[in-house]
Amino acid sequence: MQCDYYDAGRCRSCALMGVPYAVQLAEKVERCQRALTSVAPDLTWLEPFASRESAFRNKAKLVVGGRAGAVTLGILDPQSHGVDLRACGLHEEPLQRLIPRLADVVDEIGLEPYDVAARRGELKHLILTLSPTGEVMLRLVLRSKKHLALLESRLPRLLEHLSEVRVVSVNLQPEHKAVLEGDTEIVLTEQGLLEMPVNEITLNLRPNSFFQTNTAVAAGLYRQARDWAHEVHPDAVLDLYCGVGGFALHLADGVSCPPRRVLGVEVSPEAVRSAELSAQGLRTTSPGGADVRFRAGDATDVAALDPDVLGAGTSMVVVNPPRRGIGPELAAWIECSGTDHVTYSSCNVDSLARDLARLPSYTARRARLFDMFPQTSHHEVIMLLEREPASATHQPVTGGARR
Numbered sequence: 485m486q487c488d489y490y491d492a493g494r495c496r497s498c499a500l501m502g503v504p505y506a507v508q509l510a511e512k513v514e515r516c517q518r519a520l521t522s523v524a525p526d527l528t529w530l531e532p533f534a535s536r537e538s539a540f541r542n543k544a545k546l547v548v549g550g551r552a553g554a555v556t557l558g559i560l561d562p563q564s565h566g567v568d569l570r571a572c573g574l575h576e577e578p579l580q581r582l583i584p585r586l587a588d589v590v591d592e593i594g595l596e597p598y599d600v601a602a603r604r605g606e607l608k609h610l611i612l613t614l615s616p617t618g619e620v621m622l623r624l625v626l627r628s629k630k631h632l633a634l635l636e637s638r639l640p641r642l643l644e645h646l647s648e649v650r651v652v653s654v655n656l657q658p659e660h661k662a663v664l665e666g667d668t669e670i671v672l673t674e675q676g677l678l679e680m681p682v683n684e685i686t687l688n689l690r691p692n693s694f695f696q697t698n699t700a701v702a703a704g705l706y707r708q709a710r711d712w713a714h715e716v717h718p719d720a721v722l723d724l725y726c727g728v729g730g731f732a733l734h735l736a737d738g739v740s741c742p743p744r745r746v747l748g749v750e751v752s753p754e755a756v757r758s759a760e761l762s763a764q765g766l767r768t769t770s771p772g773g774a775d776v777r778f779r780a781g782d783a784t785d786v787a788a789l790d791p792d793v794l795g796a797g798t799s800m801v802v803v804n805p806p807r808r809g810i811g812p813e814l815a816a817w818i819e820c821s822g823t824d825h826v827t828y829s830s831c832n833v834d835s836l837a838r839d840l841a842r843l844p845s846y847t848a849r850r851a852r853l854f855d856m857f858p859q860t861s862h863h864e865v866i867m868l869l870e871r872e873p874a875s876a877t878h879q880p881v882t883g884g885a886r887r
Contacts, residue, residue, distance in 0.1 A: 485538040485859060487573055494567055495559060498574070498859035505537045505858060512863045513853050519833040523840040524848035527867075532853040533704045538573045540858065543697045544583060544612040545664065546570075548590070548597045555597050557587050557610060564600040574859070579614050582648055586610065586622070589645050593638050595624075595631055603660055606631050611655075611665070613678060613689065616699060621651040621678040623691050625665050627658055632670070639672055650675050653691040665692070677758070683707060685733045686765055688758045693728050696864075698856045705854045705866060706734040709802065709827050712850075712868050713743065716825050719797030721774075723748040724783035724814070725804045729759030729776075731829070733766055735802070736776035743800070746776040747793060753780045784810070786817040800825040809835030815842035826869040831856075833865055846871055 489495040490502070500508050513532050520527060549566015550556040558569030570583045590607070598605035609625035624635065632654060635642075643649060652673045657666035669691050680687040680695060682703045689695055696702035713721065713735045723732040726748030736746040750756050759778040766776065781788055783805070794801075801823045803810050809832065810818075818826060819842070826846060830836035840848060846869040854864040 485573060489569055489572065495569055495572075497559065499861065500859050505534075508858065509534055509853075509855060512855065512861070515861075516833045516851070516853055516863060516865050519837050520840070520848070520851070523837050524851070524867075527848045528850045530850060530852040532855060533701060533708075535698055535701050535855045535858050537858050539575065539577050539580070540698050540700070541574045541579070542576055542614045542695075542699045544572075544575050544579050544610070546583070546610045546612070548595075548607045548610060550597055552594050552596045553591050555587055555590050555595075555607075557583060557590075560600065566597070576614050578618060578620070578648065579612055582612065582620060582646065585646060586612070589642055593634065593642070595634075598627055600660075608657055609664060613695070615678050615680050615689075617679060617681065618648060619650045619678060620646075620648045621653075621689065621691060622646070622649045623653050623655050623665075623669075625655045625657050628656065629654075636672060643673075651678050651691065655691070677761070682730065683734065684737060684769075685730075686762060687728050687730060687733070688761045689728060690754050690758050692752075693755055693758055695728065695730075696856060701854050701856050701864075702730065705829065705864065706730055708852060708854075708866055709829070710734045710737065712825075712827060713800060716800065716870075717798065718743045718800040718825065720745040720794045720799045721747070721802060722794055722799070722823070723802040723804075724810075725806075726750045726755075726759060726778065726802075727752075727804070728755050729762050729778060731802045731804060731827075732759065732776060732778070733762055735800075736763070736766065736774040737770055742774040744774055744797075745795065746774045748776070748778040749781050749783050749789075750778065751780065751782050756780045784814050786813050789817060794821060794823055799823045800827060802827045802829075804829040805835075807832040807835060809839045811839075812842055815839055819843060819845055822871075824871050827866065828869060829864065829866045831862065831864050833863065836865060836867070840869075843869065 546557040556566030556568035558567045595607045596605045598608040611623040613621040654670045655665045656668040678689045732748035756778045851867040856864045
């Protein structure tokens with residue numbers, strides 16, 4: 485990938501820029517294999533799932549700098565001055581076309597950028613999310629409600645000039661610290677959800693919903709989990725850290741041999757509401773699928789997990805934790821749950837290795853790297869674990885087509 489910003493020294497966020505993509509991918513796989521060798525010696529690695537080298541990000545997180553009428557959209561330099569990166573080649577092409585026009589609209593409205601050094605101003609960040617449908621969600625992170633009335637009055641003009649934008653919200657982040665967004669979200673448009681079709685499933689994103697920043701690779705990740713679930717035929721699936729339901733809904737889909745029951749657990753009530761809405765659509769389009777439900781709760785609060793939540797028959801637990809991993813308490817609960825299989829999706833191979841050591845009753849059978857973030861060292865690994873035959877009646881999973 486060629487990046488003029490990197491070559492000019494204006495942005496060095498992509499630490500691997502200039503390294504051939506095949507080398508990047510091979511080094512990530514080697515790094516993950518090395519970290520997991522001692523805890524998963526019999527692991528079979530499937531072919532890594534590659535990304536496009538550029539134009540892969542469905543989300544743009546832009547720091548607003550400069551001054552009213554002449555804003556910069558990008559990052560801040562070490563002196564907290566705005567560095568304009570509106571032509572960044574990481575974003576999907578529709579976002580690349582939209583961002584310069586968004587800068588013009590912000591200049592026209594006269595929104596005052598937040599000055600970090602002086603601790604004054606209002607507009608801190610612009611966050612854009614692109615759906616495969618071409619529709620966009622726009623979030624404006626403000627210090628206060630000072631510009632709220634102005635934004636509401638100019639909303640029709642904003643939507644006229646930015647026809648791709650369907651959802652607009654204001655997020656309030658009043659604190660002077662390196663936090664992207666705050667707790668308060670005010671939706672300005674009548675439409676408050678962005679539909680995000682992924683494979684055969686339509687997910688629904690609210691303004692503060694989490695979704696992977698690489699749609700094509702996320703789709704592959706969900707397909708991999710579904711393939712494994714269809715292969716081992718669990719009667720029940722428990723999806724912890726389920727977010728808006730990406731894994732749960734894919735495993736519940738009636739494409740082939742769905743489980744009878746799927747339960748997703750997520751700490752964010754808004755994400756649960758989004759997942760439930762998507763589940764309603766799935767019941768309409770795939771009436772032969774699983775009984776899929778969602779519940780708001782902390783995935784690590786094992787005391788709140790009913791010991792019988794997996795029910796009788798075979799089962800699978802899916803975990804997709806933050807970088808810190810699942811931790812000792814949840815690992816101990818999985819150990820005692822008797823579940824036949826665990827599908828573990830991790831963005832931190834080091835915490836994954838620690839968690840595997842806490843699951844001695846399970847053998848890691850397969851793993852696959854999904855490259856969500858080309859040009860960086862970040863990685864996503866999904867792994868299939870199987871309970872040892874001495875602890876379950878199941879026969880080990882073997883083979884698996886490489887793709």
